[in-house]
Amino acid sequence: MNEAVVECIGVSKSYGPVAAVCEVSFALRQGEILSILGPSGCGKTTLLRLIAGFERVDAGEVRVQGRVVSSPRTHAPPERRHIGMVFQDYALFPHLTVAQNVVFGLRSASDAERRARLDEVLRLVRLEGMGGRYPHELSGGQQQRVALGRTLAPRPVTVLLDEPFSNLDASLRSQMRQEVQHLLRGQRTATIFVTHDREEAFAMADRVGVMLNGRLVQVDTPGAMYRSPTTPEVAATTGVCDFLPGVVEGERVATEAGRLLWTSTGHLAQGAAVNVLVRADDFLVMPNPHGNGVVASREYRGDAMVLVVRLPSGTTVRCRQGPYSELATGTQVTLAPSRVQPFVAYAKTRDG
Amino acid sequence: MQGDSSSQVLTVRLADLTRARTRRGLSSLPSLWLLGPSVFIALAMLVPVAYLALRSAGASDSAWELLFRARTAWTLGRTALLAVSVTGVAVLLAVPLAWLTARSDLPWRRFWGVVSVLPLVIPSYVSAFLVVSALGPRGLLQQMLEPLGVERLPEIYGLPGATLALGLLTYPYVLLTVRGAMENLDASLEQSARSLGYGPWRAFWHVTLPQLRPAIAAGALLVALYTLSDFGAVSLMRYETFTWSIYQQYQSAFDRSVAAVLSLALVAMATAILVLESRSRGRMKYYRSGSGASRRAGVTRLGRWRWPAAAFCGIVASLALALPVAILGYWLARGIAAGEALSPLWSEARNSLYGSVLAALVAAALAVPAAALLVRHPGKLSRGLEFTSYVGYALPGVVVALALVFFGANYARPVYQSIWLLVFAYVVLFFPVALSAVRSAMVQINPRLEEAARGLGLSPPKVMARVTFPLLRPGVLAGAALVFLVAMKELPATIILGPLGFATLATAIWSASSEAFFARAAAPGLLLILLSSVPMAFLVVRLRSPEGTRT
Missing domain, CATH: 3.40.50.300 (P-loop containing nucleotide triphosphate hydrolases)
Incomplete structure (x- = not known):
């Protein structure tokens, strides 16, 4: 067999x-x-x-x-x-x-x-x-x-x-x-x-x-x-994704969207600069006047609303929300991980 | 790895082949059964050239000096001029005729579709002779106009007469290739041009015509090479070309090496034309790779141009076909009226048919593997094969015939003075006619079809038998019919190589007209035209019928 x-x-x-x-x-x-x-x-x-x-x-x-x-x-x-x-x-x-x-x-x-x-x-x-x-x-x-x-x-x-x-x-x-x-x-x-x-x-x-x-x-x-x-x-070929820059601190990575649990196929040293793979479903977007993100644009898909959230460094993250999301462009927001599994981190190459 | 890189795959195959031959690979493309017949035909084509080289090597210095005389350059120029003007006339006649009969609402379109191809059946010596007798000094036209006080007609001898006679005979070569290509064009290309704001004329000029270019070039190649080799028309029109000089050398001079040297110069000219044509072919891909049924182009309404267009077809057809047939008929009637006995021509007709049918079958059978090699395995090897195959076509019949006499008498005694050596000569002379018809059918077969058949467990020869050949059949039939046609007309090779007492319709016309018994030449002439027209008309009708095209 x-x-x-x-x-x-x-x-x-x-x-x-x-x-x-x-x-x-x-x-x-x-x-x-x-x-x-x-x-x-x-x-x-x-x-x-x-x-x-x-x-x-x-x-x-x-x-x-x-x-x-x-x-x-x-x-x-x-x-x-x-x-x-x-x-x-x-x-x-x-x-x-x-x-x-x-x-x-x-x-x-x-x-x-x-x-x-x-x-x-x-x-x-x-x-x-x-x-x-x-x-x-x-x-x-x-x-x-x-x-x-x-x-x-x-x-x-x-x-x-x-x-x-x-x-x-x-x-x-x-x-x-x-x-x-x-x-x-x-x-x-x-x-x-x-x-x-x-x-x-x-x-x-x-x-x-x-x-x-x-x-x-x-x-x-x-x-x-x-x-x-x-x-x-491979990540980019297999689906919509964004990369969040961060630094390894123990079992977490410090990013603009918070300290995230990480995993990797390779070895990553303490303090290493990494990119964290973010799929569109990984974050919940919550309105917060003190949040560090801002809704840069909205894309209505019928069965979902994709919000593009811009972080202070200029990095953008696409987040898929329910189709009834009312968050308007320009709203201050915070990102909260919606998954319990660790995020995949890749060692940062010199040019990226 | 899609689309445009597939041509790269094909060119790489030849590298594969050379590598594979050194290995013990199970399959190597192209296989021996493609290569074998192709190499055979190339070698056959080289027999006359080898003979010429042999003769030229033994030529005296004076013969070589002759080649570099000013007069030779003059002849060369005249020959080139004639080739260009005949090809030009043929293309200018053929492209509008092709479009009218394939894509417009011309009145009696099917009738014109058949009739426009038929001038191919008229031998050049008959046509030129009739042009002279009709339009020449004291010809029929002048006799008719004499009561009106017309003393002289414009001179028709020389370039104008030769161009007219040959152009009217040879334009069907271009017509056939162009019409075939036109019927297979994807209509959506022209339609997208229209939607991009191109008018019908500009769409034709910028989209359709560039796509027809390879077809035009393929037909023009046959016309140009035929013009190089023609003797009948140029001699009657008194226009001196290389071929005429070669004939004169054979007839007058003892030294055959002079003729051989001149013939080699002709081979060089043919090579130059071949290079030009292959340059124009480019790197286009012709088979349609999209799925589903191909969209055929619709019929274009001519509107008020309908009747002028029909008149154009009528003028061409009457000059090229009706006039010669009418004059032959008139002579025949006059001969019968004068008490001329009409001898039955059964044996001549049978001999003509026998030799021509054999030649058509052999040429078409050899053209299939050769076309498969050219299309599926392009590269230096196949280009070389193609080049050599066209050389025989450019050579005058007498040169090929004498080369084969030499070859037959020395190396092939058993076939010497048999029908087989004559058939061999016909194949050497006319193979490219079959090849170009089969090749243009071949390029339209998507190679994925053959791969699919192999994937389903068929070996390459079986793929050929069950997939390639059935799809190729219209092209093979067309090629065979064309070879049949030109072999029926061939004169010098038939006279020189035919078995003893082998009289054909062509030789009957020749012997009668050379003795100036015009009335006696009329009967075999008409019979020749009739016998050649039947398969041609059948072919044109069949290829255009719904059953043949499966739309």
Whole structure:
């Protein structure tokens, strides 16, 4: 059960002087959904293409079910990897019907098996009765489901999804997200998908990997990733955040917003200058004529009111309050921590 | 890693390839089955060049001196001038015709769509001959105007006549590539230009035309190279070009090395044109990467320009197609009236069809892997292959034919004087016609489709058979039809390389008209035009039908 379905060990790939993927290592377990989150150009699509075998690795290994499929010396062609890939633009064959697309990967099956699997897959992706249509006769969501069905039909050992929902409109996106997640979980298919949408990454995945400049910086459960990012960059990638400067004093950090309990992945000496990670939900904003903060601006979100509080040093902190918050711009306020867990502190680098 | 960096990925592949070949990698792109046919065709194309080099190496000093004489430079200038003027005429005729037949509410648009391509079926020697007989001194037009007191018509010999005859014959090359590109353009691009405040004309000029540039350049390349190699029209129009000089050398001089040296100069000229064209191609990406059905451009209403536009199509079609056919018909009728016996042309027709169909099949079959190599693995290797493949096209038929006689007699005895050596010559002469048609279909296939098929477990040859080829089929058919067409017309190679007693329609026209039996040339001429038109018309109609385009 715990054997890795896909394993990357120190995988690197560069195009000329540009390192697209740099020493990436992780293991994907059976039935697991892993999302790779990162800004565009971070190398996440290249990573998928390396795993699928469309690109060769410069260094490192890719293993599928323990077998080495990519290394600088060996390269199994994509057709022998049993890895399914769903492309960002779906890549449906325009000259084939939905049914022909779906059974495309079932070559060794008998006619009867093929028909049975076709029915099964069409039911799975809720496209019964659509088998005779051509891809261009379908809506975006339907095209996506055909692409997924075509990928799942040959029962691949793992499925790779490249920005699967980026071509869908917002309302369809959340619906498809649930549908696809439900489907993949039901099949217990090990899945890797790449996205630049953190909401998507958190909502669908068992674990999230953050990729920055070709490196997989951190892999963790969505909760751990949000609560304790290992670097300020990961913190910024995984959610809205601000940094409060402070100084370590024992188990607390002295900041403009009070003395806060802290934790860190690295060692921080007494008196060290640090930046404390603040998420939008970490502070309550209370009106106080003697408070050291002032409401600089308000942003109404419908389900919440985000107040931007400016502190004496000029540092601003975004704080999400209930939608009925009456605090007007210019009100003097104090910030009070709304959480009991310690805050994550990062040693201050020279330039920040 | 999206969008613009994918071109980078493609260029990097070749580096991958060279690295992969030194390893024991399981797959290396491009694989042997792409490379093999491509290398074969490149070598085939190099046979005439190798022959020319061999001949030139044995050339006397006087032959080389000839090359550097002032007269050679003069011929070079005239040839370049003709190539430029013919290409200009072809583009100016083709782009409006393409737009009118693809994107406007022109009356009888489908009819014009077919008719505008058909001038391609008329051999240049027939067309030029007919232009002379119709518009020349004491020609039909003058005879008609004589009662009105017209003694002389403006001189049509020389540059104007040659440009007219060749321009009217060759513009369909540009028309075909441009119309294909126009039908595949994403309408949203033009629409966004309109929404940004561009009028229809400015939107066409600033958005559509730049996108058509590669298609125009690809067609113009064929026109320019064809002009270099043409003999029929220039000789009848008495306009001296390199090819004409080469023919004269072959006919008059003992020393074939002079002709070889001149031919090498022609190869150099063709290379210069190829460099120009590849410069103009740029680094654009042509396949649509968005999802969903492509938005086809709507029809533009011509309003009060509808009938002038139809008149324009009518004038071009009547000059390029109706006039030659009418004159041939008139001669045929006059010949029959004069008691000329109409000999049946079954064996000539069968020979023409046989050789041309074989050539079309072979050329189209070889064009598929070659186009896949060019489009999917761009780099020095594929550019070299492409360059060499165009060289044969720029060479006059007689040069290629004589090179193959030499090659066949010395190294390929079994195929010498068989139909296969003739088919080989046709392929060497016309391969780029097939290649450009297949290539323009290839660039529109999103490479993700092929990757998706491989991800689903298909090996590269199976991907080609089940995904690439079906999508490529319209382009392959077009390429095969075009090769068929030009092979039907080819004269010198057929005369020189055909098996003993192998008479075709082209040779029948030639022998009759060289003996000045115009009436006797009319029947094979009309039959040639008819037989070539059928697949062409079928192709144009099919490619534009809903079934062919799947909209």
